[in-house]
Amino acid sequence: MPAAHPIKITRAEAFGLRIPFDERVRENMLDNYRRENSDRAFYSPWVVRIHTDAGLSGLGEATEDPRPQIERLVGRSVYDFFHDASVGNGFMMAVYDVVAQAAGVPIARLFSPNPRRTIQQIWWSHAFRPRLMEAETRRGVELGYTVHKIKARPYEDTVQQVAVMTGVVPSDYQILIDANGSFGSPGRALETAKELLRFPQVKAFETPIPHEDLPGYRRLRRDLPLQLAVHWEGVDVRTYMTENLCDAYVVEDWQWGPALAEKNELCSLTGQSLWVENGLFTGISQAFQAQCAAAYPNIRYTISLTHIAEDDIVVEPFLVEGGLHTVSQKPGLGVPLDEKALEKYRVA
Amino acid sequence: MRPIDRRQLLSRLAALAATAPGLPVLRLAGAAPSSVLRMRIMRGEAIPVRVPWAERVREASVREWARENMGVPDLRYTVIRLHTDEGLTGIGVGGSQASIDRMVGRSPWEYVLDDSIGGVLMAVYDLLGQATGLPIAKLLAARPRSRIVQAWWSLSYEPELLASEAKLGASLGFRVHKVKARPWRDPVAQAAALCAAVPSDYRVWVDANFFWGSVGRTIYFCRKLAEFPNYFGVESPIARGDLEGFRCLRGRIPLQLAEHLGVIDTMTAIREGLLEAFIVTGPFGRTMVRLDAMARLFGKQLWVENSCWTGIGQVFQAHQAAAFPGVAYTIGCAHIAEDDLVKEPFTMRDGFYHLPHKPGLGVTLDENALDKYRAA
Numbered sequence: 001m002p003a004a005h006p007i008k009i010t011r012a013e014a015f016g017l018r019i020p021f022d023e024r025v026r027e028n029m030l031d032n033y034r035r036e037n038s039d040r041a042f043y044s045p046w047v048v049r050i051h052t053d054a055g056l057s058g059l060g061e062a063t064e065d066p067r068p069q070i071e072r073l074v075g076r077s078v079y080d081f082f083h084d085a086s087v088g089n090g091f092m093m094a095v096y097d098v099v100a101q102a103a104g105v106p107i108a109r110l111f112s113p114n115p116r117r118t119i120q121q122i123w124w125s126h127a128f129r130p131r132l133m134e135a136e137t138r139r140g141v142e143l144g145y146t147v148h149k150i151k152a153r154p155y156e157d158t159v160q161q162v163a164v165m166t167g168v169v170p171s172d173y174q175i176l177i178d179a180n181g182s183f184g185s186p187g188r189a190l191e192t193a194k195e196l197l198r199f200p201q202v203k204a205f206e207t208p209i210p211h212e213d214l215p216g217y218r219r220l221r222r223d224l225p226l227q228l229a230v231h232w233e234g235v236d237v238r239t240y241m242t243e244n245l246c247d248a249y250v251v252e253d254w255q256w257g258p259a260l261a262e263k264n265e266l267c268s269l270t271g272q273s274l275w276v277e278n279g280l281f282t283g284i285s286q287a288f289q290a291q292c293a294a295a296y297p298n299i300r301y302t303i304s305l306t307h308i309a310e311d312d313i314v315v316e317p318f319l320v321e322g323g324l325h326t327v328s329q330k331p332g333l334g335v336p337l338d339e340k341a342l343e344k345y346r347v348a
Numbered sequence: 349m350r351p352i353d354r355r356q357l358l359s360r361l362a363a364l365a366a367t368a369p370g371l372p373v374l375r376l377a378g379a380a381p382s383s384v385l386r387m388r389i390m391r392g393e394a395i396p397v398r399v400p401w402a403e404r405v406r407e408a409s410v411r412e413w414a415r416e417n418m419g420v421p422d423l424r425y426t427v428i429r430l431h432t433d434e435g436l437t438g439i440g441v442g443g444s445q446a447s448i449d450r451m452v453g454r455s456p457w458e459y460v461l462d463d464s465i466g467g468v469l470m471a472v473y474d475l476l477g478q479a480t481g482l483p484i485a486k487l488l489a490a491r492p493r494s495r496i497v498q499a500w501w502s503l504s505y506e507p508e509l510l511a512s513e514a515k516l517g518a519s520l521g522f523r524v525h526k527v528k529a530r531p532w533r534d535p536v537a538q539a540a541a542l543c544a545a546v547p548s549d550y551r552v553w554v555d556a557n558f559f560w561g562s563v564g565r566t567i568y569f570c571r572k573l574a575e576f577p578n579y580f581g582v583e584s585p586i587a588r589g590d591l592e593g594f595r596c597l598r599g600r601i602p603l604q605l606a607e608h609l610g611v612i613d614t615m616t617a618i619r620e621g622l623l624e625a626f627i628v629t630g631p632f633g634r635t636m637v638r639l640d641a642m643a644r645l646f647g648k649q650l651w652v653e654n655s656c657w658t659g660i661g662q663v664f665q666a667h668q669a670a671a672f673p674g675v676a677y678t679i680g681c682a683h684i685a686e687d688d689l690v691k692e693p694f695t696m697r698d699g700f701y702h703l704p705h706k707p708g709l710g711v712t713l714d715e716n717a718l719d720k721y722r723a724a
Contacts, residue, residue, distance in 0.1 A: 265638035
């Protein structure tokens with residue numbers, strides 16, 4: 001019998017980046033973050049890359065400094081870290097990239113025997129001032145998006161924002177409103193919903209009130225005439241599943257592999273869906289997230305912030321047509337890194 | 349000259365590399381693992397077999413099945429073999445030749461988690477494990493358990509034979525036993541005989557396969573059986589789909605209650621706290637991920653018997669149980685067959701089966717046994 005052939009990791013790299021907000025939204029993003037007591041002028045993802053003795057290299061994006069993991073990776077078989085979240089989210093992605101390339105399949109095939117060809121990626125805006133919100137909405141429509149998630153904040157009039165948006169979108173455009181708990185109470189959330197119902201494009205509320213307010217969510221579930229989404233990591237999922245307290249869970253824990261597979265499977269049991277926003281800051285995690293969404297049918301939407309940043313540091317654009325992104329069928333992740341952009345934004 | 353594709357090119361370069369190691373491009377090709385060359389399934393066989401019952405239980409087993417109007421003179425299943433262009437062979441049990449034929453020319457990676465191909469998926473995982481150097485459990489989970497609890501299994505034999513079988517199970521290292529209960533036997537008399545033959549840490553659950561029929565009879569038998577400290581669970585006591593019956597049983601029986609998945613709505617069972625465990629009979633792919641996630645989130649147990657009749661299936665079940673912590677028990681029945689068709693014995697130690705560390709399934713098909721029991 002032929003021996004197994006582990007693919008050995010010969011080198012692992014990590015690059016700390018600072019990618020400023022894109023000029024068209026920069027000022028408003030800075031203002032909004034300051035209003036929320038955050039001084040944030042850029043995104044700070046880490047990009048990782050592993051090289052192997054098979055001549056294959058894999059890419060990933062990490063949320064935290066991945067350098068402490070490098071020593072344990074080098075010299076080991078890439079398969080030793082298959083499904084292993086302990087290497088961090090970036091290297092986990094890179095391992096999947098290499099394994100899929102070696103197998104000659106897109107990453108989605110590592111997670112599903114019959115992945116979808118297209119997934120629904122949604123456009124995203126912070127609680128921009130109405131004029132910018134209108135321009136960003138127009139841009140989203142032009143780029144092929146049909147679903148748009150916006151932030152609702154006390155310092156902007158959500159109804160006014162939606163009014164300008166609906167002036168520039170087709171009737172089947174869908175708007176999801178993420179209050180991050182800022183509506184405060186179920187009564188206020190229901191009042192806001194009542195005002196927004198005159199815009200048929202408004203379809204859902206995400207976290208309208210703080211996650212801790214379980215009685216409030218029970219009331220909203222009964223009375224809110226919109227879809228309701230909450231953050232998976234913010235609620236007791238057992239309660240939300242057994243009482244059917246929401247339509248969807250927003251996933252932003254950056255846990256890939258088995259952790260995401262389990263969420264998908266649990267939603268198969270309950271009929272709820274996932275809105276996944278794990279892959280936020282670069283085209284690497286955006287593409288990986290798309291592969292996951294292709295594999296897991298209960299992921300209804302994927303959300304990224306790459307269009308808010310100055311660069312997504314991958315060579316190929318993330319294209320959307322009719323609201324759908326066609327997932328790469330190339331082996332592995334299927335997106336090449338933009339080396340020049342990597343050097344430009346590298347700080348560590 | 350016929351053009352060669354990339355795959356053929358790499359293969360030839362790899363062969364050349366052995367004789368000309370100085371050239372960098374050839375060194376690279378020589379280092380390339382088989383999986384880089386994109387392993388493909390070249391052919392496969394679904395081999396029907398018939399294995400008689402083990403002699404010590406043969407007559408009784410045939411009689412037990414006959415009482416349920418089933419003629420089961422032996423065990424009938426299909427052994428699966430998949431062969432790749434890299435010279436690997438994966439084995440499994442269950443599945444069809446038609447499934448295999450559709451896979452020829454494809455990568456085994458394309459079938460990961462595929463619920464639709466039956467036991468052929470075992471052979472797929474066996475191939476992938478061998479190609480990557482990972483035991484199947486490690487292919488399914490980053491940190492699988494090293495040992496699992498396998499349960500011994502008996503039909504509803506008369507008390508003396510049941511006690512003898514339990515004694516055999518205990519002597520072989522088993523500490524959990526699933527026993528069938530049937531209306532033509534007194535389960536209390538069976539329990540008395542069984543418990544007299546086993547150590548105090550030997551645990552038993554009883555599977556009525558719906559034969560007890562009513563809530564009242566179930567409560568009666570469960571209370572009687574709970575008087576034996578070895579007894580801890582009851583499976584499928586009342587009629588299939590009798591949701592009201594399960595509601596009546598809630599909190600009224602002193603044994604853990606288990607039912608097959610799909611008999612009552614899973615979320616209803618969870619929401620209303622009707623069951624402690626779910627019996628899993630298949631399939632092996634994505635469904636197992638779902639059930640494991642469900643079991644862990646909602647604090648339920650999975651008692652798995654999705655491939656229990658051969659050594660191949662038993663070890664595959666063990667890999668699943670190691671990878672999926674929601675699995676509390678796997679159930680094996682290969683010990684009541686004349687042969688389990690694998691070379692390595694399924695050895696229990698103090699109630700646990702320790703997983704093989706070899707790549708893939710980690711056990712070897714006994715070709716002599718396969719030839720012996722191959723159906724015409």
